[in-house]
């Protein structure tokens with residue numbers, strides 16, 4: 457019933473366009489719920505459409521249950537697709553919309569029991585005689601799901617099926633989809649650009665960037681051990697703090713990571729992870745601190761593994777159950793170009809600084825690193841202008857966001873002691889690849 461889907465080195469280039477999917481290899485096991493996650497334009501829908509047979513595969517192989525399936529017509533693949541802009545037949549009732557694929561598949565059979573069972577499963581029994589025009593957006597989406605479910609396909613392909621709905625309904629239907637697919641045990645590939653949705657739904661999450669697979673792992677692993685700075689920044693709210701750092705590893709003193717005006721002193725004896733940083737001596741790195749890695753507390757309250765810094769309160773964001781405090785710590789943020797929303801700079805015209813070095817820009821121009829596509833995530837080398845980026849970014853409102861309880865009375869301009877938990881320290885090299893925790897480390901996450 458349910459099936460294994462395998463992509464082997466699959467690539468796709470649209471005529472006169474760049475390569476939009478680049479040597480994608482992905483094995484989806486029977487009954488698995490896999491989420492394809494990535495920013496707009498990274499090739500998610502193209503991958504899904506290739507699996508459905510709606511788009512040709514240029515290079516590589518698609519296997520369905522181990523059988524070569526590149527040339528199999530869509531109707532022979534036994535998959536149901538749910539689109540972002542789900543189209544229902546406007547002059548058909550809910551009952552007829554849900555039953556439509558069944559009537560096409562086996563005409564002359566009484567499909568009522570199957571349609572009724574599907575409607576019950578989706579909680580839309582009362583809506584069976586209504587036309588789509590008489591349904592709300594969420595109800596219409598359920599009918600679209602019903603149409604996909606009713607014929608018991610061997611795989612579901614869902615392309616951002618909830619993105620047209622309001623936040624409350626999205627959360628509700630998300631839970632329904634999760635329950636339904638578990639109940640049916642059908643292999644599901646679900647496309648979204650919403651990381652929260654991906655994390656809550658997927659058995660595994662495959663992160664795409666510029667048509668290139670960055671990582672595929674369980675939600676816990678992509679969060680705790682992101683393979684590179686792009687994945688780290690794409691997953692988790694609030695976004696991980698990314699700061700430009702410089703490793704100092706003197707022979708006769710403590711190893712530190714300098715963060716502009718302050719530094720993190722790595723405690724002796726160095727952990728295995730921190731020992732790996734020695735070879736980065738004198739090099740720029742990217743320090744990643746999720747908001748849970750930093751707490752507001754007196755330096756005297758430091759626990760083992762916590763090191764002190766201070767921050768100047770720039771902005772306080774009230775969230776109800778918690779507050780997000782934006783601090784200026786005198787460091788400069790590292791920018792992941794594809795994920796950066798332009799942030800306003802008071803008193804200056806909004807002008808985006810180009811990321812990357814002269815060398816990177818030259819490479820981009822020569823085509824070796826296609827601009828905005830999957831090359832190195834970041835390249836931190838500004839030998840000619842070590843402070844260039846810092847001066848441009850230092851004007852942004854805060855470089856470190858910390859989460860805390862709403863009872864703390866913090867005001868703009870206060871100088872606040874902070875403790876950084878080095879057990880949660882991420883360090884990436886200047887290309888964005890993870891150094892710390894060690895890339896070969898096996899996830900010790902109880903899985």
Ligand SMILES: Nc1ncnc2c1ncn2[C@@H]1O[C@H](COP(=O)(O)OP(=O)(O)OP(=O)(O)O)[C@@H](O)[C@H]1O
Pocket residue numbers: 470471473476494495496497498499500501502503649
């Ligand atoms: N038929 C086409 N012809 C040419 N280029 C296309 C075609 N369809 C998609 N593209 C391009 O391929 C790239 C990937 O598109 P795709 O629709 O797969 O992205 P996506 O990840 O689904 O994005 P979104 O989240 O916005 O839906 C985009 O740059 C898009 O412009």
Ligand SMILES: [Mg+2]
Pocket residue numbers: 500501502615
């Ligand atoms: Mg899409």
